[in-house]
Amino acid sequence: MKEIILIKYGEIILKGLNRHIFEDKLVRNIRHKVGEDAKVYKSRATLYAEPKEGVNVDELVQKIREVFGVVYVIRTAVCDKDLAVIGKTILSYVNFSAYKTFKVETKRADKSYPMQSPQISAEIGGMILEAHPRLTVDVHNPCVTVSVEIREGGAYVYAEKQKGPGGMPTGSAGKVMLLLSGGIDSPVAGYMMARRGTNMDAVHFFSPPFTSEKAKEKVLDLAKILARYTGGMRVHIVPFTEQQLQMKAKCPQEHLTILMRRMMMQIACRIAEQSGAGAVVTGESLGQVASQTLEAIGVTDACATMPCFRPLIGMDKEDIIALARKIDSYETSILPYEDCCTIFVPKHPTTKPRLDKILESEKLIDTEALIQKAIEETVHIDV
Amino acid sequence: MIYLDNSATTRPSKKAMDAFLLTAETHFGNPSSVHTLGTDAAKILKNARNAVAKKMHTEAGNIVFTGGGTMADNLAVLGAVRPKMGGTVVTTAIEHPAVMNTCAALEKKGITVKYVKPEKDGNITPEAISEALTEDTQLVSVMHVNNETGAILPIEKIKAVMAGVCPKALLHSDCVQSFGKLPVLPETWGADLISCSAHKIHGLRGAGALYVRKGITLAPVIYGGGQERDICPGTENLPAIAAFGAACEEERNMEKVKVLSEMLLRGILEIPHVYVNSPEDRLPHILNVSFSAVPSEVVTNALSNAGICISGGSACAGARKEKSYVLRSMGVPYPDSGVRFSLSDENTEEEICETIKALKATIPMLYMALGIRS
Incomplete structure (x- = not known):
């Protein structure tokens, strides 16, 4: 039996005159994902993937389900337009034993077809009932909807839709710079931005010998997981020991966390500018730790030179963990090679910092020189 | 690169690597097979067993090859204790996890385990062990050398205090850190079970040994085809065992x-x-x-x-x-x-x-x- 995969997309349909730009992007991304395994093309508001001979269709469906912008993936049987053939195809293609009720929906794109849609539905419904007397028709709330589409090239029949990830096609929303720490939150923040169609680079701050080589490896592993969703990623590894030591030696201890966040933000913004990114992304969630209070975020953002997105800002830890499991980053995130930045965490950090006070503290170190040094020593790794 | 982590593992010696490669490439037969390749392999197994036995001043018949130190510890502790008989196991609070966690597993089966605390300097005195012993003690498991501190524990003296309270109890010693570095002499000590490992003495991972004193029957932990007195059945990891034998023969x-x-x-x-x-x-x-x-x-x-x-x-x-x-x-x-x-x-x-x-x-x-x- 010949099979074809129907790919439905949602939000893009709402676009105006630039709709085709998004559609073309989506087609390109799906082609990139499936490679030689299928022929991908667009017709009206549906995309089609025709599997090449010998390709495992289940795997193909799985691959397409990972592409952002895809709302539904539908495995479809293609057959002759003869009514008896359509009926036979449906009976062998759909596993009716799993359901109690059904309905048939017909779309007749080929208007030269001698029967009208309701008639076709009724005929096919009759054939199904004959083969499975146990089943009943329920047009309002069926367990399964069998769809028949009569087209120029043949009849398409399908029953089950599989959900895609939704969102927007990768590369349709520009590029962002993710602050990737190695914890649970930042990969999830990255995923959420990727889902909205951004390309992405990541910045990671590491402080040898206070953080280990293994912690760095872990961050690269997380970047690889994220890269599955973003289509490649460059990680900028910024050495940050000297900077932290200077702050610890010269600045008020209770300001250390916020000072560190501000310096990270400035470095990330500059690397973002150099890499052509238009925003910085962090995994902060309001009130989670001292640096994530409203006041602290305000003081941090005051030094940002571009928008800083925090897609997790309104989420609880539990929700974040559930998403981390879904995108497969959780198990890596919880590996115990945590950065021991804890060494630089003051016992009683300010939770309501005031910008004027923080700016005064910042004057005690040569911020600009330290930022320059960090950027110069940054190592770039493509994962 | 300066390597000062030899208690984690050691670099395999030239002789150990030679023995490993020769066995893996040429004498690859199964020691249980009856054909030439098999008898050939059996000979290598025998030589390796002799080398390990010699190092412990004992007979080859007392040596059982295992997959490593952890496996030897598990087979010893789980094999020596009969949970249904109840009673106690006496061990120390500074054992390697291979013994510590195996004892914890026994606790779940109803055995009382006493973890004897060390002195301030990390030593365990025979007196401290003696205090923990009871008539119904089934097993005493005390490591010879602690893997973190290098403390040398008095196994022979511990055997002596056992004789007074629980003469029937078995004595196991995890000698993974001491074997090949200090004399490990089960018969002089009166120990019943001794674990050691190849890769800590410039052999390779995947091979270890358990000394099981003659006359002792261990309850089976792994079931299989009868190799290694059925204490550690399964086709022997001969290349690693050959390397183990070679490493034992080297003077350090x-x-x-x-x-x-x-x-x-x-x-x-x-x-x-x-x-x-x-x-x-x-x-x-x-x-x-x-x-x-x-x-x-x-x-x-x-x-x-x-x-x-x-x-x-x-x-x-x-x-x-x-x-x-x-x-x-x-x-x-x-x-x-x-x-x-x-x-x-x-x-x-x-x-x-x-x-x-x-x-x-x-x-x-x-x-x-x-x-x-x-």
């Missing part, structure tokens, strides 16, 4: 390790705020110190960046976040700062000088960074 320069170790200690003592966690009469191969409150992993990372490999506590703890329960049970001032230097006779004076130099350059910087004032 203990005096050199002692000289290097003392040199290292002298150098380290010149650094302020250092606490030596190893006892005075330790196994020279192992030296454990704390640099005040500098966390273990920070010192380890810093030395790693300088090309020197050491470990915080034990290598097995490195993968977990867990801190050293050994140092904690001793009550040393900075248990979370313990770092272990473990030497072999392949180390050189230059390497030790380098290491001292690196420590003297790094540690004061870390003190300053962490606000530890001199």
